[in-house]
Amino acid sequence: GAGECRWWWRSGPAGCSGRCSRGVPRQCVLRSGDIVALLEQEAELAGAGVRVVWPERLRTALSAAAVVGTPDGGTDEGSPAGPGRAAGERPRFSVTALLDFRWQVALDGADLSEEEMDALAEAARPLVRVRGQWVLADPVLRRRARHRLLGRLPGTQALTAALTGTVTVADDTVACRPAGPLADLIGVLRRGEHHPEAVPSPAGLTAALRGYQQRALTWLAHTTRLGFGAVLADDMGLGKTLTALAFTLHHQQCAPGPALVVCPASLVATWCREAARFAPRLPVVAYHGAERTLEAVTDTTLVVTTYDLLRRDAARLAERHWGLVVADEAQHAKNPASATARRLRALPSTTRLALSGTPVENNLSELWSLLDWTNPGLFGPLTAFRSRWANAAEKNPDGAEATELGRIVAPFLLRRRKTDPGIAPELPAKIDRPRPVQLTTEQAGLYEAVVRETLQQIRDARGIERNGLVFKLLTALKQITNHPAHYLREQPPTSGESPAFTARSAKTAALVDLLETIRASGEAALVFTSYVAMGHLLTAHLTHLGHDPLFLHGATPLAERTRRVDAFQAGRHPVMVLSLKAAGTGLTLTRAAHVVHYDRSWNAAVEDQATDRAHRIGQHRTVTVHRLITRHTVEDRIDELLTRKRALASAVLTGGDRALTRLTDRELADLVALGEHR
Structure with a gap:
């Protein structure tokens, strides 16, 4: 009864x-x-x-969950929709919105009405009759029904709670779900690239998008329509430029306004060429060179400029309101305190799109920088981001914090790899082939002398002086393992000096043998080095040996850079030497079937970027990656040390080679000692 x-x-x-x-x-x-x-x-x-x-049905029929959002779907201050939204238009999210945050009681998953929750709160006994059935309402649940309104959440916290499905209430983590317009918004975000309402290729696009590019266009269109920015982080070589051009055309159809692309100087010509090829009716202005001007810019114009000019002409570029700003190779703004990042943030824009094949090169702070530029304030300040997710995720990529961070980031960052099923099945294989070599007698003597002399100086130094000596040591050892002439700053060899020049360096000898084999097979090769000086030495030496190489580095003028890339792609030169920093991004060099890393960069992401100059869409040959590594030296030991020493691995992951300055004298000596590791 x-x-x-x-x-x-x-x-x-x-x-x-x-x-x-x-x-x-x-x-x-x-x-x-x-x-x-x-x-x-x-x-x-x-x-x-x-x-x-207790009978399971009796105790679990009633449940209470935290709900965020405006249940009635209105456009008041608590709604994620902005005032004045047109009928039928999806709500646009605002980080400044305040959304209702309350308890909602449900019976078997169906929400109770306000009157039913009032009756439940006023019940004098725990066993109550709701909608014709007896259920058990414990004191905690009845208290939540009585005091339903928890307050109002800022848009950032509301979105985080809705995406993770949990929220903290009075130090307890409880289930949370969105309601009203926020629920509709979350539904769109969670569909990701597989949204049922596919967005067709825009008028004016003359290229046929691949399936994954079409899905990216759909994702970008739906995500930005909600008021968010986005990060397209597809692997290098999967055609992000074409996808971005398609989205630019789509965006201008929906919200007219000029589009601005900010990219490295090496990519200005690429963007202009791709736009002329795939969007011939799109007016393009290259804001570059001494005669640069914005006078011809209209609401349908695409402007292409560089990060350097963004810093120099910040005021002029910020005078306009841009409908769309695209940051290509957006890792150039990965340091939020840099002048580049500050100028990029200052550009008035409706929509922001970041393109980067390496959204995380060193640490998750770089990821925050990209996300915070595309969606200002959405992920909170960097200190809070690191405290809540990044620190724990970097220490334990398989932990709960990393999983939760992945759920929050996923709606705003689209990442596809070449190896993902169905992405690029026609892309040929990539073979990684380390080529260990031994130092020559001259190299070994120089190596040991530099280690002995510099380690003694390091032991006697402190602070900035010590850090400088560590960098000096590492640089000297890398130069010695490249070639004694590199370390000794000698002039490039003459034709008669070529045999002796080859014999002085084990790496050079290995490279010469390798290129002879590649030439005999009629194939082409890219040779990457971290040093322009070494590039000059190799270019001169390979010229004497009849390889007719091209050399591309940071000081190469833009027009000449384009000419050399075209000449290589046309097959007029079988070898191209490239400086890693200047040529590691933005180039298509699919003529090459071989990539040679002459020296190590200490950063796998940077090496992979360079490799992707050849291993990208348009490549029809298997790409073989040759990494020249001098055995029993600092080059040979770094990978082992990263695996063996967790503290060093974490430091290198979060700080690149600067982390090596924090090694103790003993650890540094172990790292650079010549000979088998003890």
């Missing part, structure tokens, strides 16, 4: 108010007061070894 519960037990306890006999399963009737007492004393009973088992 109402307010009664039948209690079964296997050995009747003394003092039971019901009629029973010991040792035989019986039942007794509990009144409302008894039920309350039983609920309150359940923990004490468990401590005494008495387990109370």
Whole structure:
């Protein structure tokens, strides 16, 4: 009956108010007061070894969850939609919005009305009848029904709670779900690239998008329509430029306004060429060179400029409101305190799109920088981002914080790899082939002398002076392993000096043998080095050997850079030497079937970027990657050390080679010592 519960037990306890006999399963009737007492004393009973088992249906039918959003779907201050939104238009999210945050009680997953929750809150007993059925409402649930309004959450916190499905209330982590327009918004975000409402290729695009590019266009269109920016982080070589051009055309159809592309100087010509090829009716202005001007810019113009000019002409570029700003190779703004990042943030824009094949080169702070530029304030300040997610995720990529961060980031960052199923099945294989070599006698003598002399100086130094000496040591050792002439700053060899020049360096000898084999097979090669000086030495030497190489580095003028790339792609030169920093991004060099890393960069992401100049869409040959590594030196030892020493691995992950300055004298000596590792 109402307010009664039948209690079964296997050995009747003394003092039971019901009629029973010991040792035989019986039942007794509990009144409302008894039920309350039983609920309150359940923990004490468990401590005494008495387990109370409630009928599952009775206890779990009612549930309470934290809900964020405006249930009525209006456009007031608490809604993620901005005022004045057109009928039928999806709500646009605002980080400054304040959204209702409350408890919502549900019966079997169906929300109770305000009147039903009022009745539940006012019930005098825990066993209540709701919608024709008896359910158990514990004191905590009834208290939540009585005090439903928890307050209002800022847009950033509301979005985080909705995406993770949890929120902290009074130091307890509880389930949370969105309501009203926020629920609709979250539904779109969670669909990602697989949104059922596919966005067609825009008018004016003359290229046929690949399936994954079409999905990226759909994702960009739906995400930005909600008021968010986005990071397209596809692997190098998967055609992010074409996807961005398609999105630019789509965006201008929906929201007219000039588009601005900011990119490295080496990519200005690429953007202009790709736009002329794939969007011939799109007016393009290259804001570059001494005659640069914005006078011809209209609402349908695409302006292409460089990060350097963004810093120099910041005021002029910020005078306009840009409908779309695209930051290509956006890792150039990965340091939020840099002048580049500050100028990029100062550009007035409706929509922001970051393109980067390496959204994280060193640490998750770089990821925050890209996300915070595309969606200002959405992920909170950097210190809070690192405290809540990044620090723990970097230490344990398989931990809960990393998983939660992934759920939050996923709606705003699209990442596809060449190896993902169905992405680029026609892309040929990539073979990684380390080529260990031994130092020559001259190299070994120089190496040991530099180590001995510099380590003694390091032991006697402190602070900035010590850091400088560590960098000096590492640089000297890398130069010695490249070639003695590199370390000794000698002039490039003459034709008659070529045999002796080859014999002085094990790496040079290995490179010469390798290129002879590649030439005999009629194939082409890219040779990357971290040093322009070494590039000049190699270019001169390979010229004397008849390879007719091209050389591309940071000081190469833009027009000449384009000419050399075209000449290589046309097959007029079988070898191209490139400086890693200047040529590691933005080039398409699919003529090459071989990539040679002459020296190590200490950063796998940078090497992979360079390799992707050849291993990208348009490549039809298997790409072989040759890494020249001098055995028993600092080059040979770094990978082993990263694996063996967790502290060093973490430091290098979060700080590149600067982390090496924090090694102790003993650790540094172990790192650079010549010979087999002890």
